[in-house]
Amino acid sequence: MKEQFKLENQLCFRLYTASRLLTQAYHPLLSEHGLTYPQYLVLMVLWENDAQPVNDIAKRLMLETNTVTPLLKRMESQGILMRGKGSQDARQVIVTLTDKGRNLQNLLADVPMKVGSAVICKSVTPETVPVLFGMLDDIIEKLDSSAKPDEA
Amino acid sequence: MKEQFKLENQLCFRLYTASRLLTQAYHPLLSEHGLTYPQYLVLMVLWENDAQPVNDIAKRLMLETNTVTPLLKRMESQGILMRGKGSQDARQVIVTLTDKGRNLQNLLADVPMKVGSAVICKSVTPETVPVLFGMLDDIIEKLDSSAKPDEA
DNA sequence: TACTTTTGTATCGCAAACGATATAAATAAC
DNA sequence: GTTATTTATATCGTTTGCGATACAAAAGTA
Numbered sequence A, B: 001m002k003e004q005f006k007l008e009n010q011l012c013f014r015l016y017t018a019s020r021l022l023t024q025a026y027h028p029l030l031s032e033h034g035l036t037y038p039q040y041l042v043l044m045v046l047w048e049n050d051a052q053p054v055n056d057i058a059k060r061l062m063l064e065t066n067t068v069t070p071l072l073k074r075m076e077s078q079g080i081l082m083r084g085k086g087s088q089d090a091r092q093v094i095v096t097l098t099d100k101g102r103n104l105q106n107l108l109a110d111v112p113m114k115v116g117s118a119v120i121c122k123s124v125t126p127e128t129v130p131v132l133f134g135m136l137d138d139i140i141e142k143l144d145s146s147a148k149p150d151e152a
Numbered sequence C: 001t002a003c004t005t006t007t008g009t010a011t012c013g014c015a016a017a018c019g020a021t022a023t024a025a026a027t028a029a030c
Numbered sequence D: 001g002t003t004a005t006t007t008a009t010a011t012c013g014t015t016t017g018c019g020a021t022a023c024a025a026a027a028g029t030a
Helices: A009-030 A037-048 A052-063 A065-077 A099-107 A110-119 A129-147 B011-031 B037-048 B056-062 B065-077 B097-105 B109-121 B129-147
Strands: A079-083 A093-097 B081-085 B094-097
Touching: A009 A110, A009 B011, A009 B097, A009 B129, A037 A052, A037 A065, A037 A093, A037 A099, A037 B011, A052 A065, A052 A093, A052 B037, A065 A079, A065 A129, A065 B011, A093 A099, A099 B129, A110 B011, A110 B129, A129 B109, A129 B129, B011 B037, B011 B109, B037 B056, B037 B065, B037 B094, B037 B097, B056 B065, B056 B094, B065 B081
Parallel strands: none
Antiparallel strands: A079 A093, B081 B094
């Protein structure tokens, strides 16, 4: 059994597991309002900048539009947002929050703190989080840039 | 717009994105052999310890059996492994690698290094990786233990 | 022994992710 | 101005994840 195949030596398995478990921690808080974690991400994007085309939302979340489109359609059917054709570019679908979608920000106000406190542990504290953020951001940037080598 | 709802301040979004992108980095290397990333994880578990019940594989990967069962069935239909009833406990399904499954370890020998080099960047080097591993392990342990509060 | 509970696995349904492909609108080329 | 190419989004198919539930084997209990 080669060392490099042991689960203990895998970065990806750790990221994959940590991501899944942290998303699970969000689940009870979000499902209470009929939301999933990716839907919560869309909400954060729109709370920050409302009335965006699908493409911009996808780019911000680093997802493909074929992932985001059905996600937005489900949220539209829930009355959280509206999808309308853009006026300048008729190809674009502009996504806009409804009152319900905007108001969810108030209803979910305590989610960040609740989840945040669920993660605090020995090596992950408010002081060390910036280190973790920096490493993850570097990894994301490295992988993202090498994924599209045509952009000099 | 509240600070705590900005994507830049989210640990989960970083983990989620880093996990997705790193899994995508595996994709071309694995699909060449007809494998997905979760299937690769199963292989690593079985290379380390062959002939395990479904439950042990699921626990090792921290997944539910209803995720692992169809995954194993697909791998069985690909001839990578076999699923057979246990002799002591007839409820258990013992999963065993075939020659093809064992041989994949040789075919995939260069995958860990290739992916590893794709992640190396400013703040993530062989020297700093243990720090990252430690933080991720702590997060995983914290979330896992608080997910099952009945185990003292 | 008969009844209950637990345990190991599977089935079902839904929501992601994403590769491949399609379609319409906009832009560029001729 | 027509044709070719690019762009924005959508559709389709496959594989995960996971909650809810089903079911049979095993273990515990009366």
